[in-house]
Amino acid sequence: MKANVSFIHKITATVMLAAMFSPLLNSGANAQMLAKTTAKPLTENQKILHVLNRLGFGVRDGDVERVKSIGITKYIEQQLNPASINDAVSEAKVKNLDVLNLSNEELFTKYPNQAAVLMAVAEKNGLQRRDLQGIRANNNANQEMKTGQMNNESVEKKANELSEADRQKYQRDAAELYAKYKLGRPQQITQQLNASRILRATYSEKQLQEVMVDFWTNHFNVFANKAATRWFLPEYDRDVIRPNALGNFKDLLTATAKSPAMLFYLDNFQSVSPNAPMGGNRRADNPNRPRNQANQNGPMNSQRREQLKKQYGLTDAELDARLKQNQQVQPKRMPRGINENYAREVMELHTLGVDGGYTQKDIQEVARALTGWTIIDARGYRRAFASLANGTEDARYARQARLLGLPEDAASGTFFFNARTHDKGEKVVLGQKINEGGIKDGEKVLDILVNHPATAKYIARKLAVKFVSDNPSEALVKNVAKAFHDSKGNIKTTLRALFTDKEFFAPENYRAKIKTPFEVMVSAIRTVGADTNGRQIQAMLAKMGEPLYGFQAPTGYPDTAEDWVNTGALLERLNFAVAFASNRIPGTKVNLKQFEGKDKAQILDRSIAAVLDGEISPNTRASLLKQIEQPLVEPKMETVADKTSDDENMAMMPNQGGGRNRQPPARLLAPSGNAEVFKVVGLILGTPEFQRQ
Numbered sequence: 164m165k166a167n168v169s170f171i172h173k174i175t176a177t178v179m180l181a182a183m184f185s186p187l188l189n190s191g192a193n194a195q196m197l198a199k200t201t202a203k204p205l206t207e208n209q210k211i212l213h214v215l216n217r218l219g220f221g222v223r224d225g226d227v228e229r230v231k232s233i234g235i236t237k238y239i240e241q242q243l244n245p246a247s248i249n250d251a252v253s254e255a256k257v258k259n260l261d262v263l264n265l266s267n268e269e270l271f272t273k274y275p276n277q278a279a280v281l282m283a284v285a286e287k288n289g290l291q292r293r294d295l296q297g298i299r300a301n302n303n304a305n306q307e308m309k310t311g312q313m314n315n316e317s318v319e320k321k322a323n324e325l326s327e328a329d330r331q332k333y334q335r336d337a338a339e340l341y342a343k344y345k346l347g348r349p350q351q352i353t354q355q356l357n358a359s360r361i362l363r364a365t366y367s368e369k370q371l372q373e374v375m376v377d378f379w380t381n382h383f384n385v386f387a388n389k390a391a392t393r394w395f396l397p398e399y400d401r402d403v404i405r406p407n408a409l410g411n412f413k414d415l416l417t418a419t420a421k422s423p424a425m426l427f428y429l430d431n432f433q434s435v436s437p438n439a440p441m442g443g444n445r446r447a448d449n450p451n452r453p454r455n456q457a458n459q460n461g462p463m464n465s466q467r468r469e470q471l472k473k474q475y476g477l478t479d480a481e482l483d484a485r486l487k488q489n490q491q492v493q494p495k496r497m498p499r500g501i502n503e504n505y506a507r508e509v510m511e512l513h514t515l516g517v518d519g520g521y522t523q524k525d526i527q528e529v530a531r532a533l534t535g536w537t538i539i540d541a542r543g544y545r546r547a548f549a550s551l552a553n554g555t556e557d558a559r560y561a562r563q564a565r566l567l568g569l570p571e572d573a574a575s576g577t578f579f580f581n582a583r584t585h586d587k588g589e590k591v592v593l594g595q596k597i598n599e600g601g602i603k604d605g606e607k608v609l610d611i612l613v614n615h616p617a618t619a620k621y622i623a624r625k626l627a628v629k630f631v632s633d634n635p636s637e638a639l640v641k642n643v644a645k646a647f648h649d650s651k652g653n654i655k656t657t658l659r660a661l662f663t664d665k666e667f668f669a670p671e672n673y674r675a676k677i678k679t680p681f682e683v684m685v686s687a688i689r690t691v692g693a694d695t696n697g698r699q700i701q702a703m704l705a706k707m708g709e710p711l712y713g714f715q716a717p718t719g720y721p722d723t724a725e726d727w728v729n730t731g732a733l734l735e736r737l738n739f740a741v742a743f744a745s746n747r748i749p750g751t752k753v754n755l756k757q758f759e760g761k762d763k764a765q766i767l768d769r770s771i772a773a774v775l776d777g778e779i780s781p782n783t784r785a786s787l788l789k790q791i792e793q794p795l796v797e798p799k800m801e802t803v804a805d806k807t808s809d810d811e812n813m814a815m816m817p818n819q820g821g822g823r824n825r826q827p828p829a830r831l832l833a834p835s836g837n838a839e840v841f842k843v844v845g846l847i848l849g850t851p852e853f854q855r856q
Contacts, residue, residue: 205670205673208227208231208776210235210668211230211231213668213673214235214239214662215227215230215370216674216856217667217676218242218662219370219371219373220364220374220682220685220689221685221686221856222686222690222776223689224692239659242369242370242371243371243655243658243659244655245371248368248369250367250368250369252366252367253366253367253368253369256697257358257359257362260355260359261273262352262397263355263356263359265397266398266574266576267394267398267423267574267575267577268575268577270352270397270543270576271394271543272543274346274347274348274349274351274352274394275346275543276391276394278542278544279544280346280551281337282544282551283340283551284333284340287336288332340551344551349394350393352393352394352396352397353387353712354701355397356396356397356400356712357697357701357710357711358697358698359400359697360376360377360697361684361685361697361711362696363376364377364685365685365688365689365695365697371409371658372405372408372409375408375409375654376400376408377681378408378629379407379415380404380712380719381720382512382625382719383419383425383513383719384512384714384718384719385428386428386712386715386716387712388713389427389428389715391427391541391543392427393712394543394576395427395576396424396712398422398424398576399425402422403418403419403422407654410653411653412647412653413610413613413651413652416514420505420605421536421578423576423578426536426537427538427541428717429504430505431504431505431506431536431537432537432538433537434500434502434505434533434534434535435501435534435581435584436501436531436534436584437501438586439583439584439586501534501586502530503526503530506527506533508717510525510526510529510612512717512718513612514615514617514618514621515612515618516617516618519617519618520593520617525592525593528591529590529608531586531588531604532592532597532604533604533605535580535581535582535583535584535585535602536580536602536605537578537580537584538576538577538579539573539574539575539576539577539578539579540576580601582601582602585601585602586604592608595611597611613651613652614651616648619644619645619647619648620641620644622644623640624644626643627661628722628723630658630661631661631664631667631672632671632672632675632676633723635666636666639661639664642664643660645660646660646661674778674856675855677727677856678854679709679720680704680707680708680736681709682856683736683739683854684700684704684739684743686853687739687740687743687853690853691744691753691773691774691844692754693743693751693753694751694752695751697750699750699751700750703738703743706738707732707735708732708735736849740845740848741795741846741849742831743845743848744844744845744848745795745836745845746834746836747831747832747833748832749830753841755836755837755841755844757769757773758770758840758844763791763839763843766839770840770843771784771847774848775847775850775853778852779850779852780851783850787846787850791843795838795842
């Protein structure tokens with residue numbers, strides 16, 4: 164029966180989509196074909212609407228009048244200089260999201276990695292860390308095998324060695340740690356950060372700032388669910404993207420290159436020169452290398468043997484047996500050497516573009532120049548474990564810091580240039596010799612990339628696609644690239660050239676861009692004056708295909724119609740519009756009293772005037788008149804999982820640091836409000852006119 168209902172729902176919704184969205188579905192990938200074809204210049208009101216939709220996330224009640232009172236030019240200048248704008252409402256909305264103000268080290272402590280909790284459990288129970296493999300094997304044997312930590316035979320053996328009583332005891336111990344220290348779950352970090360993005364985009368008066376934060380976040384994309392990356396994202400948003408969103412491109416590029424989020428996501432924190440000295444302590448050469456077990460640096464001295472026997476109550480034979488077993492379950496180490504991931508993406512995606520004229524040899528040379536750019540305590544074990552286990556781990560890392568030449572209080576999760584692992588030889592990038600020495604090698608590379616003509620053109624084209632059309636003219640790109648180059652990457656100057664170009668206000672570009680799901684959601688909230696906490700609504704955003712920080716490839720989410728216009732995607736947008744207008748999304752409240760009227764026709768007219776500024780095609784209006792007489796399609800919602808593929812992000816157990824890092828199940832509320840009104844408003848929010856900006 165459920166299958167039949169689902170089938171009927173899909174058929175009904177598809178018929179509705181065919182009627183309402185045929186202008187989009189039949190137009191192909193070219194967004195300009197979606198625009199109204201008119202040779203008439205834009206009216207003053209249309210120019211204001213265009214600016215509010217392109218430089219911001221949609222039009223609120225009263226916005227047009229406010230812009231008209233000061234003039235379009237002055238409004239644009241205000242948006243280009245957001246420091247002068249009072250943004251108290253937006254800041255009040257996010258003030259209780261604690262992750263926004265915590266350092267990476269503080270995040271590791273309050274929202275610890277599972278491994279840190281497991282190590283603390285080991286300390287409490289007098290276990291060696293290898294003994295915890297049984298707990299982890301019991302929780303997720305397949306994941307252990309996939310990450311190469313144990314083979315199938317070892318997993319089964321270790322899991323069977325622990326009795327059910329032991330496993331329950333260790334789980335209780337972990338639960339006690341979560342309760343005692345009021346620890347949070349790692350997935351809460353991204354949930355709060357995502358909420359802040361939604362709230363700021365919705366309520367901020369600094370609309371262009373928020374649009375550019377969204378733009379650069381995708382340009383310098385980082386995937387939240389890669390191992391420890393999520394712990395670095397609040398700092399990435401707060402200290403890297405936001406301060407530089409309207410600043411200088413070189414500062415922004417340098418900040419991303421040195422950010423732990425990018426270093427971890429694209430693996431540059433592990434990139435070391437193959438010729439780096441190993442010495443007697445390999446962890447001193449690379450602070451992110453897994454700690455050696457006691458018996459792997461040669462024979463154990465008698466003093467250390469006695470310490471271990473006393474600590475764990477073992478005989479010589481029992482200690483030897485444990486050490487032998489420990490050797491058998493050691494994970495395979497990654498080979499030392501240079502990692503080219505970031506070097507490739509910094510040229511292909513961040514600066515020059517895929518046709519920027521670089522070669523594979525250039526990638527190798529850039530990678531060499533960036534060796535030694537790493538992260539202190541990249542997975543956060545140090546500080547988190549110290550807070551849970553009486554400082555034992557902190558003392559170990561203090562000794563390691565001295566070997567590295569670091570201050571003993573060096574913060575976990577911070578950037579560090581390790582001269583010992585840097586390739587000291589001469590490099591040649593794009594024909595230019597680099598022999599600055601140390602960290603300056605990498606900084607010289609970034610300088611070369613920023614000042615290359617291909618970078619100016621690549622960034623100019625991306626900005627033109629973002630703010631003007633999916634297919635900007637070469638003349639526009641050339642004009643904007645010149646502004647970028649002449650200003651040495653000044654982002655405000657570059658945008659000013661874009662907004663003052665005649666192509667920006669060309670009639671064919673008015674309402675020609677398809678909104679991304681994020682833009683659809685935020686503009687819907689702003690347009691009807693809804694209130695949201697930014698949390699549960701994230702599940703709807705994920706359903707529409709754009710979970711924030713959820714794009715796995717380094718390209719980031721796309722910004723053209725061909726990537727978003729298809730029947731399945733439009734169905735999810737319609738689902739969102741109906742659920743939103745009918746007050747079915749928890750944590751989001753919609754009051755549609757302003758749209759009420761004496762009959763359906765008046766409700767429709769008022770809604771079109773408010774939501775679409777009265778601009779609607781005859782075909783869409785005729786379709787709406789038919790649809791408001793039909794039963795409203797029931798929006799569907801499923802649980803949206805915050806999936807992760809890395810065992811390090813797996814929590815200890817459900818409800819105690821929790822299962823597989825899932826968001827709470829997304830449940831729609833019962834509809835509330837005037838049914839005739841929310842039907843009309845929901846359908847209008849789903850129209851092609853509202854889906855464009």
